[in-house]
Amino acid sequence: MPKMTPSEAFVETMVAHGVTDIFGIMGSAFMDAMDIFEPAGIRFIPVVHEQGAAHMADGYARVSGRHGVCIGQNGPGISNCVTGIAAAYWAHSPVVIVTPEAGSLGIGLGGFQETNQLPMFQEFTKYQGHVNNPARMAEYTGRCFDRALSEMGPTQLNIPRDFFYGDIETEIPQPKRLDRGPGGSHSLTAAADILSKSEFPVILSGGGVVIGNAIDDVKALAERLGAPVVNSYLHNDSFPASHDLWCGPLGYQGSKAAMKLIRQADAVLAIGTRLGPFGTLPQYGIDYWPTDAAIIQIDADHRMLGLVKNISVGICGDAKSATNALEMLMNQRIMACDKNRDTRMEEIRKEKKLWEHDLDTWIHETDDWSLSMIEKAEEGDLHPRQVLRELEKAMPRDAMISTDIGNINSVANSYLRFENGKSFFAPMSFGNCGYALPTIIGAKVASPHRPAIAYAGDGAWTMSMVETMTCVRHNIPVTAVVFHNRQWGAEKKNQVDFYGRRFIADELEGQDFVAIANAMGAEGIKVSNLEDVGKALHQAIDMQMNAGITTVIEIMCTRELGDPFRRDALSTPVRHLEKYQEYV
Numbered sequence: 106m107p108k109m110t111p112s113e114a115f116v117e118t119m120v121a122h123g124v125t126d127i128f129g130i131m132g133s134a135f136m137d138a139m140d141i142f143e144p145a146g147i148r149f150i151p152v153v154h155e156q157g158a159a160h161m162a163d164g165y166a167r168v169s170g171r172h173g174v175c176i177g178q179n180g181p182g183i184s185n186c187v188t189g190i191a192a193a194y195w196a197h198s199p200v201v202i203v204t205p206e207a208g209s210l211g212i213g214l215g216g217f218q219e220t221n222q223l224p225m226f227q228e229f230t231k232y233q234g235h236v237n238n239p240a241r242m243a244e245y246t247g248r249c250f251d252r253a254l255s256e257m258g259p260t261q262l263n264i265p266r267d268f269f270y271g272d273i274e275t276e277i278p279q280p281k282r283l284d285r286g287p288g289g290s291h292s293l294t295a296a297a298d299i300l301s302k303s304e305f306p307v308i309l310s311g312g313g314v315v316i317g318n319a320i321d322d323v324k325a326l327a328e329r330l331g332a333p334v335v336n337s338y339l340h341n342d343s344f345p346a347s348h349d350l351w352c353g354p355l356g357y358q359g360s361k362a363a364m365k366l367i368r369q370a371d372a373v374l375a376i377g378t379r380l381g382p383f384g385t386l387p388q389y390g391i392d393y394w395p396t397d398a399a400i401i402q403i404d405a406d407h408r409m410l411g412l413v414k415n416i417s418v419g420i421c422g423d424a425k426s427a428t429n430a431l432e433m434l435m436n437q438r439i440m441a442c443d444k445n446r447d448t449r450m451e452e453i454r455k456e457k458k459l460w461e462h463d464l465d466t467w468i469h470e471t472d473d474w475s476l477s478m479i480e481k482a483e484e485g486d487l488h489p490r491q492v493l494r495e496l497e498k499a500m501p502r503d504a505m506i507s508t509d510i511g512n513i514n515s516v517a518n519s520y521l522r523f524e525n526g527k528s529f530f531a532p533m534s535f536g537n538c539g540y541a542l543p544t545i546i547g548a549k550v551a552s553p554h555r556p557a558i559a560y561a562g563d564g565a566w567t568m569s570m571v572e573t574m575t576c577v578r579h580n581i582p583v584t585a586v587v588f589h590n591r592q593w594g595a596e597k598k599n600q601v602d603f604y605g606r607r608f609i610a611d612e613l614e615g616q617d618f619v620a621i622a623n624a625m626g627a628e629g630i631k632v633s634n635l636e637d638v639g640k641a642l643h644q645a646i647d648m649q650m651n652a653g654i655t656t657v658i659e660i661m662c663t664r665e666l667g668d669p670f671r672r673d674a675l676s677t678p679v680r681h682l683e684k685y686q687e688y689v
Contacts, residue, residue, distance in 0.1 A: 132178025159189020164547030288422025313377020338384025512594030
């Protein structure tokens with residue numbers, strides 16, 4: 106076997122898996138390997154904070170379909186990545202986090218930057234590989250990269266820092282790729298039987314459709330059935346918005362058309378979605394999940410089948426292969442849904458037209474609190490919904506968009522439409538702030554020819570805005586849209602509705618994000634007129650794509666607030682002690 110150092114075995118195994126980019130902050134713990142990244146054809150992209158590195162690896166993986174890789178110094182550098190890896194876990198992103206740790210002879214002695222690094226990632230990784238001998242470096246490295254793809258989620262490669270050194274004899278393992286099939290013939294046949302009898306089938310297209318490159322296949326099946334297609338929560342890119350059968354996303358701040366149509370379903374075909382609880386909650390007063398419908402669920406992970414919702418048939422298979430198999434079975438059957446295809450299409454058109462009218466006329470929130478805030482708005486403050494509609498109109502067709510967590514960003518779910526998969530990135534069920542900017546940076550590295558845009562509220566923006574310097578330093582131009590309403594909006598809405606408008610810790614005042622952007626070497630554009638929203642986005646995208654310039658668009662917004670983010674998790678407060686009675 107060839108003779109090499111463990112660092113060489115580590116790097117060569119990554120090369121065998123097609124790694125060309127790694128995000129992180131340099132550290133002495135892995136410096137011997139880092140020294141040969143460049144001659145191996147690997148670009149090391151230094152970030153400002155390690156959480157940003159994990160988010161960048163996530164965005165990179167979601168766009169490219171390849172591994173996203175991040176690395177940092179043992180101890181504090183690695184622990185900073187936990188939040189980003191958790192977000193990648195819920196997005197099913199094949200991220201590999203490399204965690205150099207304290208030297209093997211010092212573990213357990215409480216040395217400098219020592220911590221037990223495996224337990225902190227245990228909940229958010231599909232596999233954890235700990236190199237227990239330098240001779241096994243290539244073996245464990247290869248296994249972590251294989252498992253990230255086969256298990257559809259992050260893996261951790263933990264390496265004692267002294268194990269990068271020495272001489273070993275080893276082979277470089279070649280990638281092992283899993284060939285997923287369509288699922289069992291029994292479950293496919295049972296699903297086809299249900300669909301053949303359905304008079305109002307609805308397809309729910311999820312993230313697995315995007316990951317599995319199955320959008321065209323879902324489109325073909327939808328056309329065969331004449332079925333409306335709704336997107337699962339935060340997967341607005343799982344079906345083309347220009348298609349006649351597209352109806353928009355379910356879940357928080359989703360599409361009323363999608364909700365009203367799925368409520369009529371007698372059969373739901375859920376493809377590539379775990380039917381997460383937050384993505385099927387009532388919205389706008391509509392309890393839309395069809396409790397009497399037959400539910401067919403397709404997922405590559407058998408553990409997701411029937412986990413959240415009761416199902417009639419579960420198909421453990423690849424989204425693309427299973428969809429193709431179902432279409433072939435449909436072609437062999439007489440379909441009940443063929444008889445009322447035209448009527449169903451009219452219903453789809455009607456509900457979509459009503460929803461578009463709602464969005465056109467819904468220029469501001471109408472609850473008492475929001476109306477009072479509109480009256481007190483400063484000159485130049487814009488209604489968030491009007492801003493989002495203008496951004497939607499100005500959006501490039503092939504744009505990639507990431508959204509942070511927060512009130513305005515959540516409302517954006519109503520307005521974000523896509524033609525292509527691998528275009529929309531959100532922190533999913535983990536819901537962490539500081540996600541949007543670093544994730545879109547990673548996406549831009551993976552796909553530099555596409556416009557890259559991040560949406561963030563002013564609170565979330567300050568958690569990650571320093572990564573603007575990463576864009577400037579390393580020529581990764583993106584556009585950030587910051588909705589500046591001077592408050593933590595989502596939590597403030599809860600204080601309005603449940604806590605007597607006692608506002609604690611939710612006011613954000615005094616920042617000039619254009620000035621901060623300029624200080625970091627980016628361009629800043631402040632927008633206080635509605636007619637300038639689209640112009641600013643066009644200007645920023647032009648600078649991004651033609652001049653390599655990163656731009657921060659600061660949009661001044663009113664303090665009006667959309668529906669509460671977690672109405673399902675709150676209730677009217679109870680106070681037993683007399684001194685707190687006035688706080689009910």
